[in-house]
Amino acid sequence: MAQLLGRKPAALLGVATGSTPLPVYRALAAQVAAGRADVSRARIAQLDEYVGLPPEHPESYRSVLAREVLEPLGLGLEAFMGPDGTATDVQAACEAYDRALAAAGGVDLQLLGIGTDGHIGFNEPCSSLASRTRIKTLTEQTRIDNARFFDGDISQVPHHVITQGIGTILEARHLVLLATGEGKADAVAATVEGPVAAICPASALQLHPHATIVADEAAASKLKLADYFRHTYANKPEWQGI
Numbered sequence: 001m002a003q004l005l006g007r008k009p010a011a012l013l014g015v016a017t018g019s020t021p022l023p024v025y026r027a028l029a030a031q032v033a034a035g036r037a038d039v040s041r042a043r044i045a046q047l048d049e050y051v052g053l054p055p056e057h058p059e060s061y062r063s064v065l066a067r068e069v070l071e072p073l074g075l076g077l078e079a080f081m082g083p084d085g086t087a088t089d090v091q092a093a094c095e096a097y098d099r100a101l102a103a104a105g106g107v108d109l110q111l112l113g114i115g116t117d118g119h120i121g122f123n124e125p126c127s128s129l130a131s132r133t134r135i136k137t138l139t140e141q142t143r144i145d146n147a148r149f150f151d152g153d154i155s156q157v158p159h160h161v162i163t164q165g166i167g168t169i170l171e172a173r174h175l176v177l178l179a180t181g182e183g184k185a186d187a188v189a190a191t192v193e194g195p196v197a198a199i200c201p202a203s204a205l206q207l208h209p210h211a212t213i214v215a216d217e218a219a220a221s222k223l224k225l226a227d228y229f230r231h232t233y234a235n236k237p238e239w240q241g242i
């Protein structure tokens with residue numbers, strides 16, 4: 001991210017919620033504090049949002065991103081773009097968000113996490129690979145996974161969400177998907193080595209010309225080609241800048 005900001009100070013950074021990307025946000029904030037990265041002209045775009053949670057609810061994704069990304073980077077809400085989870089006309093809000101992203105020049109770098117079922121954003125299994133920002137219904141598993149943010153009480157986890165569609169996500173110039181822990185190993189294997197199929201929404205990354213997957217050993221543990229991936233990473237020519 002810091003490299004991108006060096007090349008393009010007014011970059012539009014797409015950010016994900018969840019626990020996995022938090023160390024990235026902390027590292028970027030540390031670089032900003034040390035004067036090694038300048039985010040003063042950067043803008044931040046939200047990936048998904050719960051429907052019906054007021055923006056000031058501590059677990060609305062707008063609140064989470066304000067707390068974890070905007071404030072540590074010293075950015076205000078004027079640098080932030082996101083869909084309105086409380087809109088009366090949700091579909092119109094979704095379409096407006098897609099238009100706003102395009103009008104802002106598109107997302108330069110989109111950070112993604114991955115759900116245990118292979119979802120990206122909140123595109124649950126069998127989401128159309130061409131989908132645009134829209135309302136989705138969460139699976140029971142995702143609601144169970146996310147109950148930890150709601151005092152472990154699943155009844156507080158909304159059933160409906162707004163998410164950038166898979167087609168919308170694929171329009172970002174660079175996709176970076178982060179996965180840690182054994183719980184993500186099946187999803188990572190299906191994403192990287194499985195067929196491109198809506199049953200694993202993250203497999204759509206195989207269609208993107210510039211997608212990077214960063215996985216720890218546990219999350220990578222079910223990859224058949226792990227040795228090959230390690231070898232190529234260790235032998236990247238310096239000119240590739242990785």
Ligand SMILES: N[C@@H]1[C@@H](O)[C@H](O)[C@@H](COP(=O)(O)O)O[C@@H]1O
Nearest residue numbers: 016018019020113114115121122
């Ligand atoms: N909508 C978010 C996703 O964007 C995120 O990738 C996923 C994984 O979260 P974690 O990184 O905490 O495992 O959680 C939620 O479902």
